[in-house]
Amino acid sequence: MKPVTDTYNAQRRFFDSSATRSYAFRKAQLKQLKKVIRRHEAAILAALHVDLGKHPMEAFGSEVGLLYDEIDHTLTNLRQWMRPQPVSSPLLHYPSGSKIYPEPKGLTLLIGPWNYPFQLLVNPLIGAIAAGNCAILKPSEMAPHTEAITRQVIAEAFDPVFVTVVTGEGQEVIPELLRHRFDHIFFTGSIPVGRKILEMAAPHLTPVTLELGGKSPCVVDASANLKTAAKRIIWGKCWNAGQTCIAPDYVLAHETIAAPLLEHMKAAITQFFGENPANSPDYPRIINHKRFDHLATYLQQGHVEAGGGTDREQLYIAPTILTNVSFDAPVMKEEIFGPVLPVITYRNTDEAVGMIARNPYPLSLYVFSGNRKTEQAFINRVAFGGGCINNTLVHFTNTELPFGGIGYSGMGRYHGRSSFEEFTHMKGVMKTATWLDVPVKYPPFGNKIKLAKMIMK
Known part of the structure; x- marks a missing residue:
């Protein structure tokens, strides 16, 4: 499936260019997404009615309005989430300072379900964009009218080297996609399919978020x-x-x-x-x-x-x-x-x-x-x-609450800050000054263990 490979390679090059990393870029993309959803809101609601018989009120509340809230919440807090977070450092390594740097993971694959076919695909996309990643989206073919409008919305909102949609039968398309190594996979669906996704991701050691179900x-x-x-x-x-x-x-x-x-x-x-x-x-x-x-x-x-x-x-x-x-x-x-x-x-x-x-x-x-x-x-x-x-x-x-399963009902969390963190690698860095070089860590050690125990006690 050459188009998938071409899309994957184009997104890899785009991500490697560092174009997605700045706050300004992420903010602009989220605003653009909201703008295009608003432009096509009536068509989205109509598609959901055809596919699932949803009343416009229900469709708006569960598929569109939630996304507006998620985007607004993310835009309000994104700059703070992106800031490096200072943490304390061990006295043994004085004079040092430590920080946690939030870093994009890279290329993400988002696989959506048929029951909320727009919201449950676009909601994790908001987190992927906020974290500075590229994304390939696979909507459910079982809701074909929503699949079509989703593809149109994404095509109008984004350059495909950044975010794009791949359609087709899931049993054919997903295994072909997972021949490539993604940096994160986000799947919403059934437990049996979730197991298969995890199996296909395992050879690449790709982290996977599974939003499954169970008997609540x-x-x-x-x-x-x-x-x-x-x-x-x-x-x-x-x-x-x-x-x-x-x-x-x-x-x-x-x-x-x-x-x-x-x-x-x-x-x-x-x-x-x-x-x-x-x-x-x-x-x-x-x-x-x-x-x-x-x-x-x-x-x-x-x-x-x-x-x-x-x-x-x-x-x-x-x-x-x-x-x-x-x-x-x-x-x-x-x-x-x-x-x-x-x-x-x-x-x-x-x-x-x-x-x-x-x-x-x-x-x-x-x-x-x-x-x-x-x-x-x-x-x-x-x-x-x-x-x-x-x-x-x-x-x-509630965008302030993490959402996700445990055990058979899934792994990983999203919504609000949890979405940003799910698609982010937290890179820890310690910086040590050179004006002082404490010799306790260097050999010969002699009786230095006593001093080390006093410092680390």
Whole structure:
């Protein structure tokens, strides 16, 4: 695939020219990116509606508005992030001074998913640009209209020797790209594909950020505000029809409040989408028939408390609540990634923690509680990427919070300063004056060890 090699070599030469290193260059590129996104905002929202059925309000909030915030936050803080950071130096090496120099890694490869096909590709790009890197972007071919507008936006915003888009079938294009050594790879997608990316990067010893997924639990204890909890859980589950890596995957409801919580959740579905969500302009669709068919199998794996309706031609699956679900059923072993929500009861915190441990390292954890000790128990006892207390999804929107997984849900962090640092090599340098040359470190050593121990004690 000669074009890939040509693009790679052109970007390598451009990066080696040091053109990307200055604050002025990075600032100008980020401003240009925001300008071009604004110019094509309507087309981006239209593409997302065609690919995923997203209402313009939802598409703007989750795919475009987040990027404006990320760019603005980065522009506000970039100069400070780029400054060399002075740190202390050992007395043994007096007179010395030490600094950490943030340095661009070089050529980056950013591979995006289909569920938020614009935002989850452009968001890490903001960090790559801020850190002074070149980038090749691979959008998901499963959202073809968004792929097309993404390619147009990037082509208008940047010279391809700096940032460009490569399209095509992922199974063909990505292995060809990874024949080359990138200085950082950023992948958002499924756990199985993440493993393959890591394997292909290993021969080059390329660092990889993996933003994956898993089964994100939502715990509702007896002290929670049930009406508010129900609304926020259903909102988080039905956002993008559940095709969200941080969506509540299942609910653990304390046995004393499970029944009223279910009623409030049913009421929330009706409040948001009417008696028949298929007719609601606010309810998205499943990405394709393959995903639809897989999600439909979950509907037989428990008792349907609400929803359950489907229309394969329209790629519609109703917001569905399941009860009487076995932990051995596929719906409780696989990341659901759709609008199907199992609700399981628990008796106490220990039991709930044990249930979560059956699907370890979730990307997110949500706890609804009015009890601070309960909140802290789950925060301290469960290994998870990030999450919320008395809310869902919204931690992703805070540029001050690092976002990323742990264990099976991924590795690496981004958003705000974390994005800058993820794409940056922190180079440590110690500078020693020559006006004094302490002889303790030079041979012959004799009894110098006593002095060294006094200094280093």
